[in-house]
Every structure is written in C-alpha cells, then in structure tokens.
Amino acid sequence: MEKSEHNDTVTILVDDIPVTVPAGISVAAAVLGHHHAGETYTNPVDGSPRAPYCLMGVCFECMMEINGEPNIQSCLVTVEEGMIVKRQVATAGAK
Amino acid sequence: MMERQTDLVVVGAGPAGLAAACAASNCGLEVNLVDEQSSPGGQLFRNIESPLGQASLDAKERAQGMALAKKFRASDITYFPDTTVWGLEPHKVSCTAEGKTKIFPTQSVIVAPGAMERPVPFPGWTLPGVLGAGGADILLRSGGTLLKDPAQPIVLAGNGPLLLLLACHLIDRGVNIAAWLDTGYWRKRIMSAIPMAVSFFDSAYLGKGLSMARKIAKAKIPFVLGAKNLQAIGTQRVEKITYEVKGETKEIATTCLLLHEGIIPRTHILSSLGAKHLWDPVQRYWHPEVTECGATSIDGLYLAGDAGYVHGGDASITKGTLAGIDAARRLGVITDSEAAFRSKQPLNKLRLTRFARGFLRYVFAPNPAIFAVPDQTKVCRCESVSAGDIRKVVLEGNTDVNEVKLYTRCGMGPCQGRMCGPALAEITAATLSTSPKKVGSLHIQQPFRPVSLENYCDTTTQD
Numbered sequence: 270m271e272k273s274e275h276n277d278t279v280t281i282l283v284d285d286i287p288v289t290v291p292a293g294i295s296v297a298a299a300v301l302g303h304h305h306a307g308e309t310y311t312n313p314v315d316g317s318p319r320a321p322y323c324l325m326g327v328c329f330e331c332m333m334e335i336n337g338e339p340n341i342q343s344c345l346v347t348v349e350e351g352m353i354v355k356r357q358v359a360t361a362g363a364k
Numbered sequence: 365m366m367e368r369q370t371d372l373v374v375v376g377a378g379p380a381g382l383a384a385a386c387a388a389s390n391c392g393l394e395v396n397l398v399d400e401q402s403s404p405g406g407q408l409f410r411n412i413e414s415p416l417g418q419a420s421l422d423a424k425e426r427a428q429g430m431a432l433a434k435k436f437r438a439s440d441i442t443y444f445p446d447t448t449v450w451g452l453e454p455h456k457v458s459c460t461a462e463g464k465t466k467i468f469p470t471q472s473v474i475v476a477p478g479a480m481e482r483p484v485p486f487p488g489w490t491l492p493g494v495l496g497a498g499g500a501d502i503l504l505r506s507g508g509t510l511l512k513d514p515a516q517p518i519v520l521a522g523n524g525p526l527l528l529l530l531a532c533h534l535i536d537r538g539v540n541i542a543a544w545l546d547t548g549y550w551r552k553r554i555m556s557a558i559p560m561a562v563s564f565f566d567s568a569y570l571g572k573g574l575s576m577a578r579k580i581a582k583a584k585i586p587f588v589l590g591a592k593n594l595q596a597i598g599t600q601r602v603e604k605i606t607y608e609v610k611g612e613t614k615e616i617a618t619t620c621l622l623l624h625e626g627i628i629p630r631t632h633i634l635s636s637l638g639a640k641h642l643w644d645p646v647q648r649y650w651h652p653e654v655t656e657c658g659a660t661s662i663d664g665l666y667l668a669g670d671a672g673y674v675h676g677g678d679a680s681i682t683k684g685t686l687a688g689i690d691a692a693r694r695l696g697v698i699t700d701s702e703a704a705f706r707s708k709q710p711l712n713k714l715r716l717t718r719f720a721r722g723f724l725r726y727v728f729a730p731n732p733a734i735f736a737v738p739d740q741t742k743v744c745r746c747e748s749v750s751a752g753d754i755r756k757v758v759l760e761g762n763t764d765v766n767e768v769k770l771y772t773r774c775g776m777g778p779c780q781g782r783m784c785g786p787a788l789a790e791i792t793a794a795t796l797s798t799s800p801k802k803v804g805s806l807h808i809q810q811p812f813r814p815v816s817l818e819n820y821c822d823t824t825t826q827d
Binding site for chain 1: 400401402403407411414415416417446448480481483490491492493494495496498499502503504506507508509510511512600601630742745746747748777778779782783
C-alpha cells in the first residue's frame with residue numbers, strides 16, 4: 270500500500286516551479302492545496318485577485334493556462350506528468 | 365464527431381448517474397455515460413477507485429462507492445470521461461471532449477448533474493483564502509492542506525450538513541479551527557424536532573450524525589451562535605474576518621475562511637429546456653418537478669439524484685436505479701410489470717430515506733438574513749456586480765431577475781449565473797419586500813457551458 274502510494278505521484282510545473290502531487294487529483298487542487306499559490310486568477314473586469322472557490326466546475330474562478338491553453342477550468346483537469354501550468358495573474362510587465 | 369445512436373445517454377457519473385446507467389444496462393439498454401471528471405464517482409465518491417479517494421470516506425460509504433464503481437466497470441456501458449456537456453435535447457446530447465465535439469443521438473436521456481453549495485455573497489468573499497466547505501473538503505481529499513502551515517488558524521462559517529463533515533475531516537488532520545460561526549435559522553430549526561423523532565427509522569444515518577457531533581464536541585471548537593454580517597478583509601488574500609454577535613463586532617485573524625450555507629440542486633440543464641420547476645420555501649431553492657422514477661415534464665428526459673431535490677447520496681443511488689428502470693420500461697425493453705417488480709425495493713428504500721431524513725430540510729434551512737449584505741458586496745463574481753447595483757436597478761422598476769440581469773450584467777459571466785443566481789433573486793425579492801418565488805429565475809440558454817465557436821459549429825454541419 271505504502272509502496273503504491275509512493276509511485277502514485279506526478280510532477281507538474283507551476284509557474285516554472287516543479288510541484289509533486291498525488292496522481293488523480295485536479296490541477297486546481299494541486300495548485301491550491303499542495304503549491305499554496307494564493308491568487309491564481311485576476312478577474313478581468315475589476316482586476317481583483319481570485320482563487321478556486323468551488324473546485325467542482327461551477328464557479329470558473331480556477332481558470333489557468335494549462336499546456337499553453339488559457340482559460341481552462343483547472344478543477345476539471347487531472348494532473349499529468351510534465352504538465353505545464355501557469356496562473357493567469359496580471360502582474361506588472363507580465364503578459 | 366457523431367457517435368452511434370443508443371437507447372440512453374446518462375449525463376454524470378456520480379452516485380445517481382452510475383446507478384441509473386447500471387440499472388438501465390441491466391434491463392438490456394445500450395447506454396452511453398458522459399461525465400466531465402476523469403474517473404467515476406462524482407463529488408461524494410470522488411476518486412473512489414484510488415486509495416486516496418477511498419481513505420476520505422467512512423466504511424459504509426467506501427463500500428457503497430466501491431461496489432457501485434465495480435458494477436459500472438463490469439457492465440456493458442460505454443464510458444466517456446473528461447467530456448463536458450453543453451447542449452442537450454431529449455434525443456441529442458452535445459459535448460466537448462479533448463477539444464473535439466461529440467454528438468450523441470439517443471432515444472432517451474437521464475440527467476444526473478448533482479448538487480452544489482448554495483453560493484452566498486458577503487463582503488470579501490472573492491478574496492483568495494475564502495472558499496466553500498465543499499471545495500475545502502475536495503482539497504483535503506486530494507491529499508492537500510488548506511494552508512501551508514497547518515498550525516495556522518482557520519474559521520468555519522454558515523449553516524449546513526457539509527460543515528459537520530468538513531469539521532470532522534479537519535479535526536482528524538489536527539487543523540486549528542479558531543471558530544465556528546453559526547448562521548442557522550432558529551425559526552425553522554425548532555420545527556425540525558418533530559420530523560427528527562422519526563429519524564430512528566434510519567438509525568445508521570442518525571448514528572453517523574451523532575458520532576460526528578460527539579467528535580466535534582470533544583474537539584472543543586469555539587462555537588458562536590447567531591453570527592451575523594460576516595466580512596473577509598485583506599488585499600491579496602484574506603487577512604482577518606469580522607462578524608457581529610449580539611450587536612457586538614468581533615474580529616479574528618485568519619488567512620482561511622470556509623463558508624457553507626447548504627446544498628442546492630444544479631438546475632441549469634433542465635432550466636434551459638423549460639422543464640417545470642417548483643419553489644421550496646423552506647430550503648429556498650427551485651427544483652424540477654419529477655415523478656418518483658425521475659420522469660420530467662419532457663418526454664424521454666429523466667432526472668436522477670440531488671439535482672431533483674437534495675436528499676443525499678443514498679437517495680441518489682435509489683433515484684438513479686428507478687430512472688434507469690423506467691427508461692427501459694418506456695422503450696418497451698421490459699414490461700410494465702417487470703419494471704414494477706424491479707422498482708419495488710428501491711422505491712420503498714427511497715420513501716423510507718426521505719421520510720427519516722425529512723428533518724434535515726428544517727435543521728439546515730437557510731436564514732434569509734444572510735442575503736441582507738451591504739451595498740458594496742460583489743454578488744456576481746464574474747462581472748463584478750454589487751448588491752447596490754442590483755438594488756438600484758430594482759428600485760428603478762425592474763421586478764424580474766432577467767430584467768435586472770440585462771441592466772447590470774449580473775449572471776452574464778462565464779459561470780452563467782450559477783454563483784449569483786440565488787443571491788440575485790433573494791436581493792431583488794428583499795428590495796421589493798416579496799418572496800424570491802415572485803421575481804422569476806434566470807433564463808438559462810444553451811450552450812449552458814462555455815464552448816468554442818469551432819466546437820459549436822461542428823454540430824450544425826453534421827446534422
């Protein structure tokens with residue numbers, strides 16, 4: 270049991286930082302519950318910081334760029350080895 | 365891509381969807397099951413096939429979920445995971461899977477989208493660090509933690525069944541719960557005493573509730589009754605929260621606030637089809653009108669599980685089974701008498717569950733006062749529309765939520781009103797001193813999930 274748990278992890282890259290998480294979980298759960306990112310999305314209407322709220326596909330606050338594709342509901346995507354994840358945060362100079 | 369026509373498409377792989385697909389397949393129907401997650405289980409049985417998912421459930425639920433998943437895997441049902449449904453008619457289900465359009469022609473559809481937490485706005489609820497109790501529990505069940513430093517205090521607030529479960533999971537992990545702010549509605553809670561007396565008919569369930577209550581009592585979490593005017597304050601994330609109790613304002617330093625105000629059905633799919641809905645004045649939500657076997661007001665379209673009315677996981681499994689059997693009966697694959705025979709046991713079980721758990725409707729009735737939020741509170745998270753914006757437009761003479769939506773953009777963002785719809789109705793109604801039942805509900809249009817133009821057009825060329 271412990272052996273399989275050890276093997277059942279994947280490593281994803283969150284904003285260029287490798288994060289190792291259990292296999293089978295969502296990208297949102299990895300970024301929020303393991304990487305502890307805080308703000309993951311900047312609301313385009315009022316510019317306020319946001320983070321995943323419902324984690325089950327309802328609220329659209331977890332939108333991130335996954336493998337180059339923006340605005341993906343990250344709570345509905347399962348982590349995969351080597352996945353490249355970027356928070357959609359509007360910081361000065363960032364595009 | 366156009367898939368081959370089948371007898372039945374089931375939407376959703378939670379307890380209800382899995383049970384519905386299994387029952388229908390067992391009756392001889394050819395079944396496709398589509399679900400937006402990568403593995404079966406829905407929310408209750410999330411990741412049920414992995415040790416991580418199994419570890420977070422109690423023994424009874426674990427056995428129940430694993431048995432259901434095993435039965436499903438052993439069946440002839442064709443399973444389409446990672447598939448998001450955005451269009452639905454009784455004979456056609458339109459989806460996107462891995463960027464490609466998939467159209468499922470079918471003789472009948474069972475929709476099992478489940479339930480969601482009632483979204484309730486308050487000042488600061490958009491700040492990182494504030495999340496729903498259900499979302500928080502998913503983080504724990506994904507092997508994560510709410511805060512980097514688990515010793516830091518977190519606060520629970522609201523009123524609803526998930527708070528009990530979440531509190532137990534937090535206690536198990538040794539998390540420091542600084543306070544539990546209860547917003548319960550005592551006028552309705554008192555009324556739960558009589559129906560609670562019959563809950564001994566479901567003694568296993570009552571026992572589970574009592575053992576959770578004992579665990580929580582033993583943990584000595586500071587419990588605040590009658591908390592009002594909750595606020596989360598911070599710039600980049602929540603730094604502190606304030607609330608009022610007995611007219612006094614209190615403050616707690618915390619970087620994590622978990623809110624829960626009960627569970628409501630997910631009604632977008634049926635609303636978009638114009639199915640008839642009913643208003644529950646105690647639980648304050650709309651729910652589609654369905655028969656005991658899940659038939660809706662639209663021929664060939666069934667609804668199973670908590671999306672019809674929130675009765676919980678056990679009831680969802682029986683509701684799914686009943687819908688699956690009736691779908692087979694409707695197509696003439698089994699006779700009326702065989703359907704009645706197959707339905708007898710699940711029907712009795714469903715009636716007993718609903719009878720024994722009727723008190724929950726009152727214990728966790730939402731307090732209308734939670735919607736009396738200050739004007740600056742953002743109600744629509746997507747479009748950043750405040751309670752004040754809504755009140756202004758209502759006072760200008762717009763008395764239906766769809767008019768208010770038109771003038772404020774409340775409900776026009778990517779979540780399509782899922783997060784603001786209930787509060788929009790409550791605030792509109794309160795401004796007019798009427799019931800939310802009287803101000804309408806948001807008209808939901810298809811596609812009911814965002815879809816790329818490319819994927820959307822792909823369906824029209826193949827018709």
